[in-house]
Structure formats: structure tokens, C-alpha cells
Amino acid sequence: MPTKNAPSNDAPLITVICDNYTTRDDLEASWGFACLIALGDKNILFDTGSDGPVLRHNMEILDIDPGSIDLLMISHQHWDHVGGIYEISSARRDLPVYVPHSFSVHFQDDMKRYGANIIDIDRAHEILPGLFTTGEMQGLMPEQSALLRTDAGTIVMTGCAHPGIVRIVEAAKKILPEDEIALVMGGFHLLDDSDRKILEIIGQFKSLGVRYAAASHCSGEIARELFAREYKDHFIALGAGTAISRADLK
Ligand SMILES: [Fe+2]
Ligand SMILES: [Fe+2]
Secondary structure (H helix, E strand, O other): OOOOEOOOOOOOOEEEEEOOOEOOOOOOOOOOOEEEEEEOOEEEEEOOOOOHHHHHHHHHHOOOOHHHOOEEEOOOOOHHHHOOHHHHHOOOOOOEEEEEOOOOHHHHHHHHHOOOEEEEEOOOEEEEOOEEEOOOEOOOOOEOOEEEEEOOEEEEEEOOOOOOHHHHHHHHHHHOOOOOEEEEEEEOOOOOOOHHHHHHHHHHHHHOOOOEEEEEHHHOHHHHHHHHHHHHHHEOOOOEOOEEOHHHHO
8 A cells, every 4th residue: 555644743744946926925936847756765856947046045935955855756848857867966966866657868868967866767666655646747838747646635735737737636536545635736727718618617617526736837827716715614715834734634
């Protein structure tokens, strides 16, 4: 049975480092996404934002040492998710970097010059005990999402959700069929969708049993407002500086 992540206290499971929004005046907001996943004694960085200096600044304020990152997972090869890669890969030699299968070979070669150990992700599987990839899913842009298995349920993290946010949640349910979906967070890519379409998606979230929603990054203002309205106190207004612990997912 795959492992569940169950820290003994309310230490953050996830800390958002870069986002279009920020929750603190001392952190910079910038278009893109990056978050830290704490999994036992391992630090996993999911995406790197659009801008290395912003990533470095926010990590410094949040007291996260780039050299403490054990594993880097990149959702997809868009500028606003790969911008800080070299900030991280230059801080630690042989850093395992999990990239979707379609990731540019030239980009991979460049990262190898910084000593990165590239791992090509094709299919869904458990990367570390309690941490899964959905595998590369096809869409306007191929993309992988991260699943963190906790005793409060599964947390689904998306970069931009180009394969479709509902498809990603459905994939998570297939990968971990016995688990509830505690939270779906990250970019939902609903910028160009109508209110009606967004409300339909929110209805699908509820049918799939998604307990908490945190539409951020490229989700769009309207999607943030509609998710906040429909999910009420189960909507998390995510931004740089947001820390999520098990206590937040009751
Ligand atoms: Fe994005
Ligand atoms: Fe994207």
C-alpha cells in the first residue's frame, strides 16, 4: 500500500513560494508558480516560478535554503514554471529533476551542465513514498501534476493544468482510488472560460469529492471569485507565503 504522509504536528505540508498573488508584503508576487512540499525529511520543489531572483528572494524570506532541496519536479515547460531552475540546480549537484517526457532535449542538456540528474516522466507512479506524479498528460501543453498522499486525503498540485483541471483530478482518483481528494491547488487555467463553464467545473469538483480548492496562478480572477463563492470556507486564497498543514484540511 502506498505510504501516507502523516507528520506528527501541524508543520506545513506545502509552502507556496512563487505565485501571481502574495499573502505577505515582504514576498514578491510574479506570474508563475513554485511551491515546497515537505515529505518527511525530504524537501521537494514543485516548479520554480518565472524569475530566478524572485524565487531566490522569496526563498530567503521564507527561510528555505536552495541547497536543502532534495528533488525538483517540473510540471511543464512554460517560462513561468522553469524560470528559477538554475537557481536550484546550481545550488546542489546531482539534483534529481523530474521533467515531463516531452521536455526539450536541449533544455535537459543545459540543465545537465549544472549537474542536474534528469528523470524523464512518462507514466503515473510513486516518486517517493507518499508523492506521486500523474505522469505526462496530454493537452495544449503536455504536463504532469503532483499528488501528495496525506492522512487528510490527497493533495493535487497543478502547474497550469493545461490537460484540463477536471481531467487531472479524475486521473488522481484513478491513481489513488481509495483516497479522498483533500485539496486541489495551483493554476487551473480558466482565464478564458465563461462563468457558466467555471461553475460547471466547480460542480464536477464537488461530484469528485474535492474538499478544498485553491485556484491560483493562471486560474483567473473570475475563477478565484467563483471558487471562493461556491467553496466558502473551503476555498483557500493561495498566494506566495501560504503554508498548508493537515489542520487546514479538516
Ligand atoms: Fe503557468
Ligand atoms: Fe503553462
